[in-house]
Amino acid sequence: MHNKLFEKYDRGNRSHLIGLLQDVQDVYGYIPEIAMIDIGEFLELPTSSVFGVATFYNQFRLTPLGKNVINVCRGTACHVKDSANILFALENELGIKVGMTTRDKEFTIEQVACIGACSIAPVISINGEYFGRLKTKDIPKLIAEFKKKDEMVENIEGEE
């Protein structure tokens, strides 16, 4: 499926590596291993070099995103307002580290430098919806709400 993406690039031209990686990520939401190998073969680069570049830049993901993507702001204002502990509470609640996705593929935690909502620091966004002036004790409730929402959607889909 990703082989179609190669059509607009030149075979063996390694300067197209980053563009190709971006295109692949647009399709899958991450860079699958098989795509990494195919890109290497197409650009005549060893897989290790493709992997090296993909891990060098923060923009590339090696694992699929979860259903709910949590962006934790770690900018200056949020940092002053103790966003480190907000992140810690999220990691604890979901049992994963930042950058990872839960096993049930429900939640992904990402870290962002600033999401431009300093007035309501510390702030996180879940699927683009902002949650500000958070305290660590709010986190379990917040996560539970999203879990419940997902279950409801699933039940409705199931009934249909």
Added chain:
Amino acid sequence: MVELTINNIKVEANEGDTILDVAKAVGIKIPTLCHLKDHFPTGACRMCVVEVEGMRGLTPSCAYPVQNGMVVKTNTSRVITARKTIVELLVENHPQDCLICVRNKNCELQDLSNIYGLREHRYCGEKKNHAIDISSASMERDPAKCILCGRCVRTCAEVQKIGAIDFTNRGFISNVTTPYNKGLNVSDCILCGQCILVCPTAALREKSHTKEIENAIQNERKHVFVQVAPAVRASLGEEYNLPLGTNVTGKIVSGLRRLGFEKVFDTNFAADLTIMEESTELINRVTNVGTLPMFTSCCPGWVKYIEQNKPELLKHVSSCKSPHEMEGAVLKTYYAAKMNINPEDIYVVSVMPCTVKKYESERPELSENYLADVDAVLTTRELVRMFRMHGIEFEDLNDDDFDNPLGESSGAAAIFGTSGGVMQAALRTAYFTLTGHNLDELNFEELRGNAGIKESTVNINGLEVKIAVVNGIGNIGNILDEIVEGKSPYHFIEVMACPNGCINGGGQPIHQKTDKVIERVKALYKIDEDAKNRLSHENESIKKLYSDFFIEPNSHLAHEILHTNYVNRKEILRANVQPLK
């Protein structure tokens, strides 16, 4: 010509030379870590910084070309402080377990720490924490000891053109590793060990078999036999500071006896046997319109390479086992029967200049009746460690001879250890088999030397046999492409995965002396020149082996014991890839 002064010495230099080259020529040592001779400089480690008058900051001498009137200082206190700080920072992010490290006393980081007089820990920071990769049968990768100089990465990608490892991630967690941090075992690595030879620390090293061998020697029921590869005898002396290219065959044999090996055989015997089998196979392929060109199969790194990259061309590879596997197979069949020993009680050890041979000896295809042909493989370096552990003063040893009948060999077998050797040996025998008389000139000068691809044409009975010799797996690409396109002009191609062949194998002594390869090669050709018999087919023990046991080369029995088959490893590697969801 350019004129400059280095440390107040007036120097003339060629345009384009780097400050580092010029300083070296006038006897000024500038320390380096990431510098790799004949490679484009990366200037990553900054160890080689010098002060150049009129330039802001310090200049990396490995990457800076000399200019007319330049004034260079390599030993100001500013330079020395900078270098010392670099070493201190590297050391602080290093396990510092020199006492129990395999590279103790042969480590560039240790040397630099000593040279710059590190006597205290001025920085105490977090240390990187990566698991050791022990997945492969031949090599270990210990990223904790890695100083990220990138010499292995460049050797793998630029010399061998494989690129099994590369830098991943960035900043503190950056690491040299395989894709997805999977083990070397499931990477593109062919285990040639060229990265070990350039690693300044013990971040890359062979997997040691010494303990198993000690145990086997202690086991009274076991008959422990050892065999020595041709390339080992021309290099082992270097570990004892003997002149480069000293032939130490006799001392190795007597040293191995002292280690407790019951019999000491010569892989050269099996090299002669390989020539008998391989030249017959070539003649059969040429006369019966078989698959051509035929590749040699002595180098397990090359075999692994073609299995992983071009499995569709595997039918071009000779089915002969590599010499040390043949020796093991003959020991566990013919010799066992002759001496009335149960093959299960035989333990065959090979001393090899090679790391891939360890992996090769574990291949299930290379066995008889579920018994591996070779049980354990020692590299040249490991053998030296065993000698030292057993208190064997190598320099004082007398010269001994190999045990027979698997110890007799021709000069043709000795040159197996260098690029072009297998080809020359095979041509000598193939010529005899086809014409009934021997070549007048046994040396093929055009097949010698260190060119990546050497080619020649030999006229045998009116048949123009086109041959090529490839050394360094990085040079094989075009030849394989030609075969895929059906345009290959060759009949017979020798391939050695390491540059210059086994003599520069991944299991050889580690040091950065530049002319080591030339001298080692000379030593092997001298063995050939001095040999009473320089032809594999005139080896009396080989003749007897055929008349007693195998009947003739490529006989049914020979096929069963001396030949093997190959595996499509590309499929195996692909099966390891996570499927798309």
